Amino acid sequence: MQWKGVIERYRSYLPISSETPIVTLNEGNTPLLFAEGLSEKIGLKVYLKYEGTNPTGSFKDRGMTLAVSKAIEDGAKIIMCASTGNTAASAAAFAARSRRLKCVVIIPDGYIALGKLAQAMAHGAQVIAIKGNFDDALRIVKEITDNYSVALVNSLNPYRIEGQKSAAFEICDVLLNAPEFHAIPVGNAGNITAYWKGYQEYKRLGKVRTKPKMLGFQAAGSAPIVQGQIIKKPETIATAIRIGNPASWKQAKEARDESGGLIDAVTDDEIIQAYKLLAAETGIFVEPASAASVAGILKLHGRGYFDQGHGDKIVCTLTGHGLKDPDTAIKNIQQPVVLNPDIKEILKEIGL
Ligand code: F0G
Numbered sequence: 001m002q003w004k005g006v007i008e009r010y011r012s013y014l015p016i017s018s019e020t021p022i023v024t025l026n027e028g029n030t031p032l033l034f035a036e037g038l039s040e041k042i043g044l045k046v047y048l049k050y051e052g053t054n055p056t057g058s059f060k061d062r063g064m065t066l067a068v069s070k071a072i073e074d075g076a077k078i079i080m081c082a083s084t085g086n087t088a089a090s091a092a093a094f095a096a097r098s099r100r101l102k103c104v105v106i107i108p109d110g111y112i113a114l115g116k117l118a119q120a121m122a123h124g125a126q127v128i129a130i131k132g133n134f135d136d137a138l139r140i141v142k143e144i145t146d147n148y149s150v151a152l153v154n155s156l157n158p159y160r161i162e163g164q165k166s167a168a169f170e171i172c173d174v175l176l177n178a179p180e181f182h183a184i185p186v187g188n189a190g191n192i193t194a195y196w197k198g199y200q201e202y203k204r205l206g207k208v209r210t211k212p213k214m215l216g217f218q219a220a221g222s223a224p225i226v227q228g229q230i231i232k233k234p235e236t237i238a239t240a241i242r243i244g245n246p247a248s249w250k251q252a253k254e255a256r257d258e259s260g261g262l263i264d265a266v267t268d269d270e271i272i273q274a275y276k277l278l279a280a281e282t283g284i285f286v287e288p289a290s291a292a293s294v295a296g297i298l299k300l301h302g303r304g305y306f307d308q309g310h311g312d313k314i315v316c317t318l319t320g321h322g323l324k325d326p327d328t329a330i331k332n333i334q335q336p337v338v339l340n341p342d343i344k345e346i347l348k349e350i351g352l
Contacts, residue, residue, distance in 0.1 A: 003029045006062050006166040013201065014066065014162055023068045025100045026222055027061035027130045028166055032254070038294070039240045039280045045313045048294075049178065050284055051169060052321030056119060059191060059319050060090035061169060065162030066155045068094040068101065076151035080104045080144060080329070082137035082186065083154075084240045085116030086089035086320055087126065088333065089151050092123035106130055106137040108139035111239050113325035121213055133234060134188075134280065155190025156247050164191055168198025168269030169207075171315055177210045180312035185292035186216040186225065186263060187241030189256050193313045195317070196255035203257055212315070213261035216252060219289075223265040237268045237328060240320065266295040272332055274298060278318070279333075289290035 003009070005024035007016055014021075029049050038046040047309035051059035068091075071079055079101050081087050088105035093104035105120055109129035130137055138154060155161060166274050172178055178199050184192050192214060202208045218226055219236030224244055231244035246252065255264050266274075271288050274295035279285050293316040300306060306314075322329060339345045 001025075005065055006163055008293040010166050010169055011252040016066075016069070017161070020069050020073045022065070023094055024065050025055035025061060025093065025097060027065055028170065029056060030167070030170070031206040032171060033284070035281070035282050036235065037308050041308060042297060042314070043058040043111050044306055044309050044319070046297070046310070047171075047175075047313060047315045048282065048284060049167060049315055049317045049320050051167070051317060052286060052290070054286070056086070056090045056093045057115070057321035057324055058086040058090065058166045059164060059167060060086045061094075063155065063163035063190070063194070064090040065282065066154065066163035067151075067157050068098055070159045071153065072098060072103065074151070075184070076101065076149075078102045078104060079153045080106075080150045082106045082134060082141040083112070084242060085120075085324070086240060087114040087154065088112075088125065088127070088262055088271070089116045089119035089123070092120040092125035095125065096123040102126070104128065105328055108133045110138060110243075111242060113239055114327055115324040121349045131329070134243050134284075135224065138188075138247065155193075155245065161170055161190060161194045161197060164194030165198030165201065167317065168195045168293060169202060172199070172202050172208045173263040176311060178210050178212045179315045180210070180212060180309060181215055181261070181297075181314040183217065183293040183297050183314060185217040185238075185241055185289050185317070186218050186252060187227070187243045187289065188248065189226055189246035189252035191319065192216045192255050193248045196251075196259060201282070211259060214255045214259040215261050215296060215300070216263035217292040218265050219271065219292060220265040220267045225249060225263050228264045236271075238287075238289035238292060239325075240287060241292065263294060266299055270295040270299060279316055279322065284318060286318045286323045287320040287322055288328055290317075290319040301343045313337065
């Protein structure tokens with residue numbers, strides 16, 4: 001039977017009625033891949049939840065199907081978001097899919113990856129770049145959506161969280177229980193909130209016996225939750241999580257504390273190392289922010305965090321596709337050699 005998206009699959013767990021007009025791109029149902037090399041390195045069974053295979057190339061589609069469907073049910077004509085890129089791409093695609101919503105996105109000028117900008121533009125969103133960062137953009141979008149008849153589709157919109165929790169359900173449905181640990185990048189903190197909600201609901205309903213420890217990772221130059229203060233000028237190569245004042249800060253701390261997990265920071269160097277390792281050794285190409293979850297577990301392993309956990313399972317969410325950010329890939333990976341169209345020269349280069 002054809003997969004019909006997260007609303008159809010998890011309808012009974014979602015605030016959907018028979019009246020809700022469903023807008024879907026058949027998102028979700030993403031691969032959960034066992035990572036042999038990482039498992040050997042860390043001494044736990046490491047699984048990668050690869051969200052790059054969603055229709056717009058990131059996890060945002062899970063929440064956007066719900067947020068857009070509910071916006072239409074509630075009579076909205078315009079949706080709006082602030083974004084470091086992926087939310088914008090997803091909102092633009094679902095608005096186009098609905099064939100009736102106008103989509104406006106506000107992005108930090110110069111700090112969104114090329115692929116994401118191309119997506120938002122291709123899907124016909126109105127793209128406004130501001131001379132400011134994501135936090136400035138979100139402040140403006142909140143003010144506009146509070147005062148005008150425009151639906152906010154950032155993760156402050158509870159339907160976004162409801163849709164995104166489906167990723168935790170999918171993991172449990174495959175593993176037939178929750179993993180012992182769940183590692184995830186943290187930016188605006190909606191996704192860690194959504195996963196924790198999903199795991200808690202499955203536990204409450206008796207679908208799983210346990211809940212994971214939630215391990216969140218921010219980029220070191222954009223780590224307000226780790227530092228316990230707003231970061232006025234967040235910086236990181238991982239532009240998706242270049243956020244200094246996360247909207248779901250409180251909920252992220254609750255996920256951390258209720259689960260007995262942690263939220264830590266990883267440097268840009270650690271992120272790039274994990275990014276290259278994933279591409280070269282697991283066959284999965286992610287964008288830099290996504291590699292923060294793997295960088296994080298490698299860091300925790302280095303300080304002996306998992307020493308008691310042999311045999312346990314850990315799932316890392318890989319939030320977005322590597323093709324989103326071609327500039328970072330080309331800057332950080334060996335360039336191609338340029339040769340004459342001469343077979344001898346080429347054979348010599350290959351070493352044959
Ligand atoms: N990874 C990627 C690829 C993202 O795009 C984001 C967030 C995150 C991780 C962090 O998730 O915000 O729920 O903690 N991107 C948002 C955007 C901010 O505008 O696309 P979070």
